[in-house]
Amino acid sequence: MPLASYQTSVPVVVDDAKCIADKGCTVCVDVCPLDVLRISDTTSKAYMAYDECWYCMPCEADCPTGAVTVNIPYLLR
Amino acid sequence: MALDQIVDGLSEVSCDVLVIGGGTAGPMAALKAKLKNPKANVVLLEKANVKRSGAISMGMDGLNNAVIPGYATPEQYTKEITIANDGIVDQKAVYKYAQNCFEIIEELDSFGIRFLKNENGDYAVKKVHHIGTYVLPMPNGETVKKALYRQLRRARILISNRYMATRLLKSSDGRIAGAISVNTRTAEMLVIKAKAVILCMGAAGRLGLPTSGYMFGTYENAANSGDGYAMAYHAGAALANLECFQINPLIKDYNGPACAYVAGPFGAYTANNEGSRFIECDYWSGQMMLEFYNELLSGKGPVFLQLKHLHPDTISEIESTLHKVERPTRGLFQQGRGVDYRSESIEMHISEIGFCSGHSASGVFVDDNARTTVPGLYAAGDMASVPHNYMLGAFTNGAVAGIDAMEFADNHDFAEFDAADVAMERDRVMAPTKREDGIPPNQIEYKTRRLVNDYLQPPKVTRKYQLGMRRLAEAREDMQERMIARNAHELLRALEVQSIMDCADMAAHASLYREESRWGLYHWRTDFPEKDNENWFCHTLLSKQDGKMTSDRRAVEPYVVPIADDEKDLYDKQRIRASA
Numbered sequence: 001m002p003l004a005s006y007q008t009s010v011p012v013v014v015d016d017a018k019c020i021a022d023k024g025c026t027v028c029v030d031v032c033p034l035d036v037l038r039i040s041d042t043t044s045k046a047y048m049a050y051d052e053c054w055y056c057m058p059c060e061a062d063c064p065t066g067a068v069t070v071n072i073p074y075l076l077r
Numbered sequence: 078m079a080l081d082q083i084v085d086g087l088s089e090v091s092c093d094v095l096v097i098g099g100g101t102a103g104p105m106a107a108l109k110a111k112l113k114n115p116k117a118n119v120v121l122l123e124k125a126n127v128k129r130s131g132a133i134s135m136g137m138d139g140l141n142n143a144v145i146p147g148y149a150t151p152e153q154y155t156k157e158i159t160i161a162n163d164g165i166v167d168q169k170a171v172y173k174y175a176q177n178c179f180e181i182i183e184e185l186d187s188f189g190i191r192f193l194k195n196e197n198g199d200y201a202v203k204k205v206h207h208i209g210t211y212v213l214p215m216p217n218g219e220t221v222k223k224a225l226y227r228q229l230r231r232a233r234i235l236i237s238n239r240y241m242a243t244r245l246l247k248s249s250d251g252r253i254a255g256a257i258s259v260n261t262r263t264a265e266m267l268v269i270k271a272k273a274v275i276l277c278m279g280a281a282g283r284l285g286l287p288t289s290g291y292m293f294g295t296y297e298n299a300a301n302s303g304d305g306y307a308m309a310y311h312a313g314a315a316l317a318n319l320e321c322f323q324i325n326p327l328i329k330d331y332n333g334p335a336c337a338y339v340a341g342p343f344g345a346y347t348a349n350n351e352g353s354r355f356i357e358c359d360y361w362s363g364q365m366m367l368e369f370y371n372e373l374l375s376g377k378g379p380v381f382l383q384l385k386h387l388h389p390d391t392i393s394e395i396e397s398t399l400h401k402v403e404r405p406t407r408g409l410f411q412q413g414r415g416v417d418y419r420s421e422s423i424e425m426h427i428s429e430i431g432f433c434s435g436h437s438a439s440g441v442f443v444d445d446n447a448r449t450t451v452p453g454l455y456a457a458g459d460m461a462s463v464p465h466n467y468m469l470g471a472f473t474n475g476a477v478a479g480i481d482a483m484e485f486a487d488n489h490d491f492a493e494f495d496a497a498d499v500a501m502e503r504d505r506v507m508a509p510t511k512r513e514d515g516i517p518p519n520q521i522e523y524k525t526r527r528l529v530n531d532y533l534q535p536p537k538v539t540r541k542y543q544l545g546m547r548r549l550a551e552a553r554e555d556m557q558e559r560m561i562a563r564n565a566h567e568l569l570r571a572l573e574v575q576s577i578m579d580c581a582d583m584a585a586h587a588s589l590y591r592e593e594s595r596w597g598l599y600h601w602r603t604d605f606p607e608k609d610n611e612n613w614f615c616h617t618l619l620s621k622q623d624g625k626m627t628s629d630r631r632a633v634e635p636y637v638v639p640i641a642d643d644e645k646d647l648y649d650k651q652r653i654r655a656s657a
Contacts, residue, residue, distance in 0.1 A: 001514060001515070001516070002514075003517065030126055030128070030238075031126050031128055031129040032125070032126075032129075033125040033126075033129060033130055033131075033134055033298055033299075033300045034125070034293065034299060034300055035125060035239070035261060035262070035566065035569070038080060038081075039080075041079070049566075050566060052292070052293045052299070052570075053293055054134075054293055054294075054295070054298055054299045054300070055294075055406045056129075056134050056135055056298070056404070056406070057134075057135050057405050057406060058128075058129035058134055058135065061135070061405075062128075062129070070406060070409075071409070072331070072406060072409055072410050072413055073291050073293075073294060075289045075290055075291040075294065076289045076291055076294050076330045076331060076332070076410070077330075077410075077413050077414075
């Protein structure tokens with residue numbers, strides 16, 4: 001069966017201006033219990049690659065520059 | 078190379094004691110094992126990252142079961158937990174916990190984790206349970222994981238993050254020989270030979286589907302997909318009382334605790350739509366959950382946590398705890414809905430089903446030394462069968478497991494496993510990556526968990542269970558024959574859905590076996606609506622025998638702390654009676 005991609009608005013938002021992933025930081029990617037954050041190949045900034053979030057906050061709490069914001073996933077809001 | 082790209086590789090390492098799961102019980106088990114024998118190698122394997130993994134990823138707001146001299150005795154606590162679990166308790170393990178936990182509190186205190194004290198410097202314990210006083214707030218509860226992590230580094234525990242254990246290895250004589258794991262970002266496999274293995278892999282929290290429909294909006298940390306239960310089952314270990322589900326009263330949609338344990342001691346309470354109390358006690362027992370469920374359906378729902386009657390300063394104090402620790406996005410959620418605790422009550426609902434001894438009484442069967450029925454294999458925390466564990470139980474029993482496992486490792490050499498078992502497991506793990514076409518894991522998971530809700534959620538109806546098991550078998554066939562994973566991350570989810578499917582099958586099998594109703598809502602069977610002490614005052618043990626799922630009865634061990642006849646049903650009387 002062919003696969004289709006599925007639109008979803010993701011709860012974790014990264015402010016590219018504050019994110020220092022391009023300088024080698026991977027803190028948010030490292031701490032996420034669900035392993036849903038990645039560093040973008042195109043922008044070299046962190047982003048939410050998989051919409052599998054427990055809205056638990058380590059990514060936001062541990063980010064050294066305050067670049068990460070955790071929102072409540074839309075379906076729960 | 079890019080993260081998530083699949084690498085087909087296999088390597089092997091060895092250690093004396095392997096601890097799987099770096100949440101709460103795991104770090105303590107690893108620490109105690111290493112302190113017991115500092116020369117030994119202790120490996121702590123974690124699917125996520127030990128710094129922020131498990132149920133206490135963002136800390137904990139308090140101890141729910143602290144047995145503190147001057148406030149409660151081990152005898153009293155053991156009695157309370159026995160009654161709250163309808164008598165189906167091996168008291169020895171509970172009693173041992175109750176005796177040991179104060180020492181662990183003091184040890185946690187020495188790690189820098191603070192507990193609430195009164196003006197005299199005594200622990201300020203609060204009453205939430207029906208009989209005794211055991212709830213101890215943690216003012217800096219957000220620091221728990223950091224404090225633990227410091228201890229692990231200091232003790233030089235070898236930590237391997239982002240490895241998901243998939244199966245245990247045993248020797249031909251049935252002794253534990255190690256575990257097989259897979260890197261969640263590269264799919265490379267790692268075999269870890271070990272003399273003893275401790276499973277601390279948390280609850281089966283991704284079993285039912287939350288009513289929000291968001292698959293990861295579970296009560297438990299959604300990483301807790303029940304992998305430990307599945308691994309123990311396939312290794313031939315017995316699992317106790319799995320029909321005693323976990324179902325909790327939570328903030329509706331947010332699906333986290335409201336939390337009556339935090340707010341209750343300040344005067345908050347659970348109320349119906351008329352603003353009236355309907356339960357005697359907010360402690361999470363099956364009987365309480367049944368009353369909660371009945372109220373929701375009675376026309377007197379919704380059910381609320383009521384705290385707007387409290388002084389604004391008190392509300393601010395409660396708020397600062399609820400919005401800082403354990404589930405700190407609670408504040409963001411309420412803010413989004415425009416709910417201010419000063420003017421509005423918190424709407425509550427019941428959670429999806431799961432397995433978790435933290436709040437109920439099911440799990441991989443362990444004795445009072447945290448030993449499972451497989452020699453050399455231990456379990457602790459939410460996945461082990463000591464009832465109503467909570468966080469302090471995970472720490473305390475994790476410590477017991479660590480010490481006993483190191484003793485076992487000191488007295489045994491490595492057991493030999495069959496290389497064919499590794500090859501077979503490698504084929505099973507990698508199978509979804511070898512298919513060109515098929516069904517992605519998220520669809521199989523959604524369907525499985527939707528079936529769990531439709532057919533397995535209480536009230537348990539035999540006919541529904543039979544149909545549910547047929548549907549689950551069809552989903553299992555799809556999972557085994559057609560599931561695809563296109564990268565390592567999808568493979569992680571594909572492996573998790575296999576744990577979820579195993580847990581669904583075990584939940585169904587165990588529930589059909591116990592032909593009575595017990596533990597309130599947790600095991601309410603409409604075809605057998607009464608508690609049947611004559612035939613079912615026993616544990617049930619589920620295990621894999623000759624490749625088949627089998628259940629047996631196991632007698633309740635003689636009590637250490639006797640329960641008087643007039644105390645036995647104290648938790649049955651949860652509903653507030655209308656006053657004359």
